[in-house]
Amino acid sequence: MTRQLRLGAFMRPVGIHTAWWRYPGAAQDANFSWPMLKRFAQTLERGRFDAFFMADHLALLNMPMSALQRSATVNSFDPLTLLPALAVVTERLGLIATASTTYNDPYHIARKFASLDHLSGGRAGWNLVTTSNPDAALNFGLDDAVEHGERYRRGREFFDVVTGLWDSWADDAFLHDQASGLFFDPARLHVLGHKGEHFSVRGPLNVARPVQGWPVIVQAGASEAGRQIAAETAEVIFASSRSIADGRAFYADVKGRMPAVGRNPDHLKVLPGVLVVAGRTTAEAEAKKALLDSLVHPDSGLPNLSIRLGVDASGFDLDAPLPDIPGTNQSKSSRQAVIEQARRDNLTVRQLAQLAGGYAGLQMVGTPADIADQMQAWLEADACDGFNVMFHTVPEGLDDFVDMVVPELQRRGLFRREYEGVTLRENLGLPRPPNRFFP
Numbered sequence: 001m002t003r004q005l006r007l008g009a010f011m012r013p014v015g016i017h018t019a020w021w022r023y024p025g026a027a028q029d030a031n032f033s034w035p036m037l038k039r040f041a042q043t044l045e046r047g048r049f050d051a052f053f054m055a056d057h058l059a060l061l062n063m064p065m066s067a068l069q070r071s072a073t074v075n076s077f078d079p080l081t082l083l084p085a086l087a088v089v090t091e092r093l094g095l096i097a098t099a100s101t102t103y104n105d106p107y108h109i110a111r112k113f114a115s116l117d118h119l120s121g122g123r124a125g126w127n128l129v130t131t132s133n134p135d136a137a138l139n140f141g142l143d144d145a146v147e148h149g150e151r152y153r154r155g156r157e158f159f160d161v162v163t164g165l166w167d168s169w170a171d172d173a174f175l176h177d178q179a180s181g182l183f184f185d186p187a188r189l190h191v192l193g194h195k196g197e198h199f200s201v202r203g204p205l206n207v208a209r210p211v212q213g214w215p216v217i218v219q220a221g222a223s224e225a226g227r228q229i230a231a232e233t234a235e236v237i238f239a240s241s242r243s244i245a246d247g248r249a250f251y252a253d254v255k256g257r258m259p260a261v262g263r264n265p266d267h268l269k270v271l272p273g274v275l276v277v278a279g280r281t282t283a284e285a286e287a288k289k290a291l292l293d294s295l296v297h298p299d300s301g302l303p304n305l306s307i308r309l310g311v312d313a314s315g316f317d318l319d320a321p322l323p324d325i326p327g328t329n330q331s332k333s334s335r336q337a338v339i340e341q342a343r344r345d346n347l348t349v350r351q352l353a354q355l356a357g358g359y360a361g362l363q364m365v366g367t368p369a370d371i372a373d374q375m376q377a378w379l380e381a382d383a384c385d386g387f388n389v390m391f392h393t394v395p396e397g398l399d400d401f402v403d404m405v406v407p408e409l410q411r412r413g414l415f416r417r418e419y420e421g422v423t424l425r426e427n428l429g430l431p432r433p434p435n436r437f438f439p
Contacts, residue, residue, distance in 0.1 A: 005379055005415050006269050006386030006428055008096065008238075009044050011037075012054035013073045015397070018297035018304065021129060023073040023393035030394050031076040034085070040398055041086045046295055047402035050415050050427055051094030051125060052086065053218075053238070053388060058103055059135035060417055065305035080112050087120035095422035096236075097127035100149055103131055103140045106161035106201055112206040113215045114166060122423030124212030125236065126162075130155045131431045132310075148332060152225040154198045159217070159233050161201050162194045163436075167205035168216050170438035184383040190437040191236065199283030201344040212425045222333035230268070231257035235430050236407040238388050240274040240337060242362050247272055247383030270429055271383040272378070277365040277392045278400040289365045293358050306339045306439040308356055317343050318350040359390075368408040376414055 010016060014030045014037075021028045029426075041052050056079050061068065068074065079097035087095060095116065099109050111124070117124035130151035131137075137145050146154070161254045162181040174189035192203030219230045220238040229253050230237050241247035255265035277292070279285030306313040307324055316323060322342040323337065341360065342352055352360075377386045391397030409415035420427050 056098040064302040098127040101155040101158035110165035116208035125216035301357035305356035
């Protein structure tokens with residue numbers, strides 16, 4: 001194989017399946033346990049993963065209490081507080097954090113991620129998201145979620161401001177000349193002076209240009225607006241394709257948009273999320289998955305389905321097909337994926353709720369060889385550049401992947417045995433962006 005898989009690990013929450021924390025042997029408090037998170041990061045680095053990926057949530061009460069009380073996601077660290085700590089106990093593992101463009105200011109985000117990149121020696125990544133959760137809006141002085149198109153216009157301008165701030169200083173701006181007494185060269189400092197529809201930011205940033213030039217830009221949107229902003233700005237996409245056919249179409253669409261905006265398609269890595277359950281035999285892996293699914297409480301099903309659809313599903317007839325769903329300000333791609341699955345597989349609301357209460361996305365269940373076969377098929381079909389791996393529980397699922405699946409991928413030449421470089425960009429095969437203000 002001339003191409004190799006890029007592997008991220010989705011680690012906030014540490015398990016994507018609703019019942020991960022109920023699984024026998026699970027570290028139930030792992031989302032909020034520094035010793036466990038430290039162990040997980042070091043295990044991922046031992047497995048030569050590209051990155052530790054942290055999602056973020058800005059609200060708690062986004063489901064009925066009957067479901068919320070069964071969720072292990074309600075208690076977790078702020079990503080930009082945890083990742084600098086993980087930077088100290090790892091050396092090569094990338095550190096990617098989600099930060100919303102809807103409820104932050106660009107100067108804050110530029111400063112925090114530039115700092116993380118320096119503290120980690122060039123391993124930071126920013127997952128740029130817009131926030132659709134109406135409960136998050138209530139925490140920031142609004143009565144409802146910001147309209148979908150408005151969120152994306154703000155997000156696009158937000159990106160321009162943050163990257164402009166990262167380019168405030170030339171790489172050689174700081175002289176540190178004790179003899180002359182000059183600490184920096186003013187000619188190598190740029191004042192941004194941005195004034196736009198959503199932001200007015202003078203700058204410059206009071207942090208030197210990041211080690212990587214810019215932290216790696218990650219996105220997850222799959223809507224039309226999300227695909228376009230990804231083609232314009234993203235370097236990694238956390239994709240949600242559920243089949244090779246869907247993956248090929250998404251891969252071709254987003255990468256196909258890049259030349260028109262002056263970008264090389266090779267400078268974007270598409271990593272679909274995948275829940276992996278590995279076993280020494282297929283029967284063992286399937287038994288693990290069946291046990292996991294059996295631990296989903298019914299109270300979790302309908303509320304999770306409601307969140308994915310952006311409408312209250314509690315009044316739907318459980319044994320009837322999914323009714324027509326009106327448009328909302330919620331995530332369009334997530335809602336559409338659920339609707340398409342319901343129509344394609346003739347699922348009832350009850351069946352959809354059961355899936356929503358567990359995990360309804362791409363899953364690979366089987367032996368290390370089975371899982372490697374599937375990952376190789378996706379890569380060779382140009383349906384991905386790798387995967388953002390989710391573990392059925394921790395620590396068991398993470399250990400299984402690193403100890404069983406990674407060696408099989410390495411044996412096939414599909415995955416590295418040693419890191420290619422020091423920075424996240426070097427390991428992902430991404431170029432360091434030039435400074436737009438200083439040649």
